[in-house]
Amino acid sequence: MRPFQDSLPMMLYRVLxxxxxxxxxxxxxxxxxxQQWRVLRVLWQRDARPLLALxxxxxxxxxxxxxxVDRLQRAELVxxxxxxxxxxxxxxxxxxxxxxLEEQVTPRVDAVYLALEELLSTREWGLLRDYLGKIIDRAxxxxxxxxxxxxxxxxxxx
Amino acid sequence: MRPFQDSLPMMLYRVLxxxxxxxxxxxxxxxxxxQQWRVLRVLWQRDARPLLALxxxxxxxxxxxxxxVDRLQRAELVxxxxxxxxxxxxxxxxxxxxxxLEEQVTPRVDAVYLALEELLSTREWGLLRDYLGKIIDRAxxxxxxxxxxxxxxxxxxx
DNA sequence: TCAATATCATTCATATCTAAATGATATTGA
DNA sequence: TCAATATCATTTAGATATGAATGATATTGA
Numbered sequence: 001m002r003p004f005q006d007s008l009p010m011m012l013y014r015v016l017x018x019x020x021x022x023x024x025x026x027x028x029x030x031x032x033x034x035q036q037w038r039v040l041r042v043l044w045q046r047d048a049r050p051l052l053a054l055x056x057x058x059x060x061x062x063x064x065x066x067x068x069v070d071r072l073q074r075a076e077l078v079x080x081x082x083x084x085x086x087x088x089x090x091x092x093x094x095x096x097x098x099x100x101l102e103e104q105v106t107p108r109v110d111a112v113y114l115a116l117e118e119l120l121s122t123r124e125w126g127l128l129r130d131y132l133g134k135i136i137d138r139a140x141x142x143x144x145x146x147x148x149x150x151x152x153x154x155x156x157x158x
Numbered sequence: 159m160r161p162f163q164d165s166l167p168m169m170l171y172r173v174l175x176x177x178x179x180x181x182x183x184x185x186x187x188x189x190x191x192x193q194q195w196r197v198l199r200v201l202w203q204r205d206a207r208p209l210l211a212l213x214x215x216x217x218x219x220x221x222x223x224x225x226x227v228d229r230l231q232r233a234e235l236v237x238x239x240x241x242x243x244x245x246x247x248x249x250x251x252x253x254x255x256x257x258x259l260e261e262q263v264t265p266r267v268d269a270v271y272l273a274l275e276e277l278l279s280t281r282e283w284g285l286l287r288d289y290l291g292k293i294i295d296r297a298x299x300x301x302x303x304x305x306x307x308x309x310x311x312x313x314x315x316x
Numbered sequence: 317t318c319a320a321t322a323t324c325a326t327t328c329a330t331a332t333c334t335a336a337a338t339g340a341t342a343t344t345g346a
Numbered sequence: 347t348c349a350a351t352a353t354c355a356t357t358t359a360g361a362t363a364t365g366a367a368t369g370a371t372a373t374t375g376a
Contacts, residue, residue: 004199005215008274009177011290012170013217018297019167024364033331033364041162052354057163059171064332066356071331088341088354112300116166119296120289128289131282132169138277139176142270182334191334191361210324222362224326229361246324246371 019116026108030101031075035060035068037105039092040077044102048081048091077101177274184266188259189233193218193226195263197250198235202260206239206249235259 004010020034027037038058043049049057055065069092072078077098083089120128162168178192185195196216201207207215213223227250230236235256241247278286 004203006287007271008287009174009181010217011287011294012174014294015290015297016167016170017217018294019300022300023167028365035332038162045162050354051356059168059175061333062355063334063357067331086342086354090355113165115300118299119293124289124292127285129164129166129169131278131286132173134282135277136169136172136176139173141276142177142180142273186335193362208324209326219363220325221327221364225361244324244372248325 022112022115023109026105026112029108030105032105033068035064036072036077039065039068039072040094040098040101040105043078043092043094043098044106048093050083050089050091052089054092072098180270180273181267184263184270187266188263190263191226193222194230194235197223197226197230198252198256198259198263201236201250201252201256202264206251208241208247208249210247212250230256 023037024034027034032040035058038060039054042054042057046057051065051069052062054060054069055062058065060068069078069080073080076095078092078094081091081093083091117125181195182192185192190198193216196218197212200212200215204215209223209227210220212218212227213220216223218226227236227238231238234253236250236252239249239251241249275283
């Protein structure tokens with residue numbers, strides 16, 4: 001049996017645990033958390049995103065994102081803008097201050113990504129991305145398999 | 159430039175985001191969180207681990223682990239045992255109840271791992287593990303590269 | 317031996333995650 | 347049109363992450 005530490009989730013956690021601190025030291029220089037940076041990173045690419053779309057783009061869960069945006073707003077880096085055509089939507093909009101941060105942070109982050117490339121060959125990076133992408137694309141198969149296994153096991157149905 | 163959503167950290171987050179819910183539904187059936195299960199999973203393999211070792215085994219940071227163990231202790235699944243030869247150490251020990259949970263949870267978790275295998279071929283799984291392992295092993299190179307880049311940039315030295 | 321230093325577990329403050337619930341607004345079908 | 351349902355943002359409660367600090371105990375070197 002494979003040691004627990006070599007299970008896929010634990011390996012993914014370990015990779016993230018090795019890589020993220022290198023980015024966080026940069027973010028903290030600008031008074032940002034990782035999640036705050038993720039929001040800015042998306043807005044720099046596409047401003048005035050509704051909160052739900054921002055949640056999907058950044059992988060930050062809705063309830064967490066509300067607080068992240070609160071703190072970005074308090075730092076005067078973004079503001080909330082209630083949509084007029086669909087009043088349920090709240091668009092998150094960069095302030096000039098928030099926009100100005102891009103050119104300061106981005107080169108520092110890019111430098112880490114550049115250093116990262118050294119860890120594997122181009123071919124290996126390509127395959128790694130390929131496999132991770134396949135897992136993401138095919139993960140929906142797990143729902144069905146589990147459901148089938150549960151039914152076969154004779155669990156209680158609604 | 160690669161889209162932000164396809165950066166390595168975001169891809170790792172997405173894979174975890176797809177996989178972990180399948181495990182969490184099992185844990186919650188037994189009143190466990192993912193972290194509580196990780197602690198039990200390690201103790202089932204090696205009981206009476208000191209807290210610091212448990213933190214390294216489970217990748218749960220020390221300050222978080224204190225709380226996780228508190229709640230496992232409240233659920234009467236583990237207990238704390240102060241070491242006599244080095245009184246700084248606290249060993250975490252399974253109770254009979256905690257030990258008994260193993261045979262109930264493990265087959266359910268194994269079933270998910272088995273379903274997981276379908277997502278990639280054996281060869282692809284092998285390579286994926288290989289690449290993740292290489293990143294973990296070589297991550298220390300990033301420290302040095304960053305330090306070199308900072309020095310070359312002429313940052314302030316102590 | 318004793319003072320400086322290191323290690324281990326814990327605490328603290330703040331931020332985030334997870335799951336469930338809520339209020340406001342839109343949409344839909346009878 | 348209106349009641350049922352869906353969607354969006356938010357709130358809540360409990361658990362965990364992060365970074366810094368602290369108290370207790372060990373270890374080390376002068």
